[in-house]
Amino acid sequence: MNTKDQHTLVIITDSFLIKPSVITSFLLGLLLSYLGYQFTLNQENKEISHELNTVKLLYQTAFVRELELNIEILRDIRKFYQSSNLVTREEFKQFTVETIEKMPAIKALEWVPRVPQTGIDRYIQDARDDGLANFDITQNDSRGNMVAVGRNKAFYYPVFYIEPLKGNEKALGYDLSSSPARKKTIIASMNSGETLATTPIQLVQEQERSTAYLFMEPVYRGDRTQRQARLENFQGFALGVFHIQPLFLSSLNSAGLYNNQVLVHMEDVSDPGSPVSLFKTYSQEPVQETVHYRQTITIKRLGRTWQLTLHPSQEFIKQFQSNRAQIVFISGMAFTLLVVSFLFLLIGRERAIRQLVEQRTRQLQMEQRRSQAILDTTLNAIITINASGLIQSCNPAGQRLFGYRETELLNNNIKMLMPSPYAEHHDNYLSNYLTSNVSKIIGNGREVKGLKKDGSTFPIFLSVDQASLEDTIIFVGVIADLSQQKENEKILVDAKEKAEMHSRAKSEFLSMMSHELRTPLTVILGYLPLLTNKDKLPLAEIIAEIASEMKDSGEHLLVLINDILDISKIEAGKLEIKRQWQNSHNVVEECLQSLKNSVQGKNVQLVNQVPDLKIFSDPTRIKQIFINLLSNAIKFTAQGAITVRGEQSEKNIIFEVQDTGCGIDNSALPLLFDKFYQVDSSSTRKVRGTGLGLAITKRLIELHGGTISVASQKGVGTTFTFSINNILEANHELNSTG
Template sequence: MKAFRGKNGWFACYIGATIIVLAATLVVWLLYERENRVFLLEQQRSSVQSQLDEVTREIETAIATQTAALESLATFVSLEPDLSKEKFEAVSRRTFLKAREFKHVALAPDFVVSMAYPSERTRSIIGLDHNKIPEQLAAVEKAVSSGAVVMAGPVDLVQGGRALIVRKAVQTSDFGAFAPRLWGIVSLALDFEAILERAGVDDLDFKIAMRGKDGLGMSGGMIFGEPLVFTQSPILQKINLPQGSWYTAAVPVTGWTIPQAAFLKARIGFALGGISLLILVLGAIRLVHLRMRSDAQLKTAMNSIADGFAYYDSSDRLALCNDNYRKLYAASAKAMVPGAKFESIVRYGLERQQYAEAIGREEAFLKERLAAHKAGGVDVEQQLADGRWLKILETKTPDGGTVGFRVDITELKNARDAAEAANTAKSEFLDVMSHELRTPLTVVLGGTPFLCKPEMLPTATKLFNSLEARGESAADLKAEVDALLHALKTLASKVDRSAKHLLTLINDVLDYSKIEAGRMQMNVKPLSLAATVEDLVNEYSSKAEKKGLYLEGEAPDIYVEADQIRLRQVFTNILDNALKFTEQGGVTISVDDRGAQVKVNVSDTGVGIPEDRLPEVFDKFSQVDSSASRKVGGTGLGMAITKQIIKLHGGEISVSSQLGEGTEFTFTLPRALADVEEVPMEDSAAASA
């Protein structure tokens, strides 16, 4: 390319490209026009042939139809040779009247015309003796000798006009001689011009000529058109007659020529194509020049990237890489030359123990790395022997190449490891604190029932008995004790509610911590869904009735594979929310058997959830209506825990809602292969406590 870098060199390149493109365009245009001319001529001949075929069919059809009618009349005459004039006219009228090419029909017993139809046009031929007209006698004798229909003409009729004369000899039975007897001849005159008109000859957009008078084919005389047509390379078509044939010839009015206008669009197209091609070629030359300049810019840009960058072509050979790519893989840098195979570069690094995870398993590492690289979509972390961590991102290009980035994430990796260690420490802390948090709450919850009903305490009973024994003198003291006990009950009730709420919060936090750490244990076994739903309805009915709501639940006798305690936790979380946020109507539990899966629906008629907040329902610490949530309490972990429990069962959970109309939660559980009686729900709940 150095030869074209100078001003004169580029100018010569442009001139040479222009000459080559214009010459190539001219040659292609000439070849195309020659072939297109042949094609258009063939197309023109095909069009003329198609129209001529239609004309031929119409002429043959018209003649064949009338020939058949004449044969029918000849048969009738042979059976009734002495028919009257009236009957002859009636038969002729029925047979020929509808044909527009029909002129007249005549009966000639012993070759002398005795009757003709229509009579008003045929008076001049009555008494015509074919025996006295040599040219007609020859045609009559031909019809007699052949026994078939014979056509002559077109001829000039005695009464005027040109017509085709179709004749058929008539044989009658002579019972005395026991042999057929020649009765005479039946003649039919067909209007030649009417036949041509029916065939549409006058409407053709090309010249037509016909020859073959008296059915003599190409050796016959001209019967229509100019003889010159037969000398102009015409389209020839044979017309089959009852005996013999005609030939038609057709040529365009202007002859077999293609108008120059037919090539105008093609010429304009080639001109525009040549100009476009020239622009493309000159543009390509310009691109080569720009490519030489952009290569240097690309190299500068790649080296400006802080991360390692490399591109391997469709043959998996290194095409481009920046300096940082070589720096990150310093041990393999010498192997990173354009054209080097990716496998060769990785092997070079393996030989120098560049990859920490590959030490001791080099071949297995190579196989895994090549498979991932070939598949594309790589997003992995890789540790080098010097302790650094790299984020490897690779993706396939449309042409089959591979683009890769190498990001040094050593600091991020260290920070993440520290965060994971802190999270582990948090989980361990919560596990340790679980007993410490629940033990005092258990003591509190164990004592609050007595505080809520202090009269059940033995000391309170003794006190009340002492006051009763004193009678009226202790009435004031008894009233003060009653007031004290009422205040204690009110305070104890608040302590009981708060302690239960605190226990729920602690359980939610601990459960979610177990889920995050992957340490939640599931005791999965066959469980009766019908019994579970019945127990839940019985348990929550009183809570629903206090708010004036209904609670309905129905399930077929289906067994599912589930952890009884965790499934109860799922229902509890959903039902608690449903009853919290429902003021009118109620809650319905339904079960749908889907074969391998069982679908459970819990729907309410509550306030509903805004559509834009539905995706957040199962997020941790999510509360759709913060004001309402604050009124009823909650950690925002319940539905997040519910989703994880369903996932641990191998099912899925979803929610749908209409604001102001209600909410429906739907989850699936795996169907149990066998039905086994489960531990009663209340016993299980007691065991979990």
């Protein structure tokens, strides 16, 4: 073998040795490039799943909160019924109309009483007396037509009040228990005392068919703690017809979450074998690419189970997709072909990856800040605890609500925010739940008491739900402060009681007026027969006495009529004040002189301590003010003095009318200037009057630009203080009487 052949053999041998190494390196590089490609895709998929899971938790919290807010409307109606012996159709309308306008999810609010068979006719007549001439209690026959109910059941549950009435007239009188499914919900709600929802219904009144629910809030009169007591005290239902899709969309809008890049399908899965599709926020089914990202939310409320299925849209996915996977694959192939070039590419790729990581970090931080901003700005307290009951987080609203800083709360037991006896039982309850998974409040909401840092307690509505973060269980509590709501309820009850009191005062006034008018008329008509028979006229002295008594009776009638005319003019806004300058001392003196006869037989002095001040007032009405106050003082003063004082201020003249009479009870002072009110309104009272004098006096003073107040002490006396505005208006002429 020559040298040339030896060289050729070496080349051939080296080629066979190099080729397997190149193939192995290529295959290894291809494999690594493919693995890098798949790893990058998986990372992007995890980012998409994580973001959608965050959206899922926010959607769940927002929907549960909005659902509880809407249910609270029915609880307000229940409390309204429990605080009143009778709620009229007009009162029901006034109580619900503003709520319906504000809540887009509400189709209608209704009052559904439990009507025994023996009470059907009375309810029908009551409704017709309210102006519903064609009202009847009805049900659907086998063809779906509305017909009158048969008298073959012990109880009926008709729609008696409904708002808004327009568009819902056909629902009036419909017996809800005529539907077996609804009757089942009625019985369950009545027995348990819980708010429950019926099976979904289709509303055909709308332009497009939509799905709704009937939410039933049971109303009891009296004790409802025991089942037997609930059955005996049950009155009926506060019922709401709620659109489920607007309710869901409202929850997203109120929380600022609505995003059309996340597709939602809501179903009622209370019967797992027959789920009911409620609505979809999309018209075309999601493409296969997005299906494996879907998330589901299961919400159990009101005896129903709802499932929300979330699909990301292609636009949502594209936010997290990039060409990183392709770059990894190409870079891997370049590494296989050119190691040196790969090193340079690796340096550039490392820089690109760092920038992408920084970008994604900024995006994640922005998302965290957005989530934190939602927690920081929400009005309700949101507190999370671990399985041991230790507080893990508390948003600013919760810190303000309970009066603690977050550092004072973290890693402390949640029972520090609970008064007795809730605090003593909380740890056992949490332990029992984790052991048995039987819940009394988790997954539900109810009213409880909260304990502030200062030791005070206040009413709250607590909703608690469980969440799982990988292998860790946490409990999320949403707390709403009910203090203002309770105060509003108290104001409503107080206003109702005041209205009833005014109604009683008016009735008493009418009874009193009939007595006041009959008494002088009886005197006049009783004496007339003695004066009309000229052959049997009594003696002149007797005629004079009769004339005097008839005069007193006629003057009393005139006072009654003038009071009624004055209050009518004031109510109609037709009482005119014609002011001119007068001497205040002289005005008071004239009034005292005219009332001297009224104090005859009493040990009472009338004292004028008003200086010579000029007063700009209506001559007739200023005397009417003084005479009303002085006459009132004379009636209730048996001895002592009635003193009138006056002094000049910057804009007003201030007068006092002080007596040493019997005084007035403090409880009566706030009502003293109300129309028809009298401290003693009985027919056997010692003094006469309409109960309008002080109301007229107050209005006359206000027409003079002044105010009036009263102070009194039982057994010591009473002082009325009032002012007259003495500032001339531009259109008044100076007409001084000196």
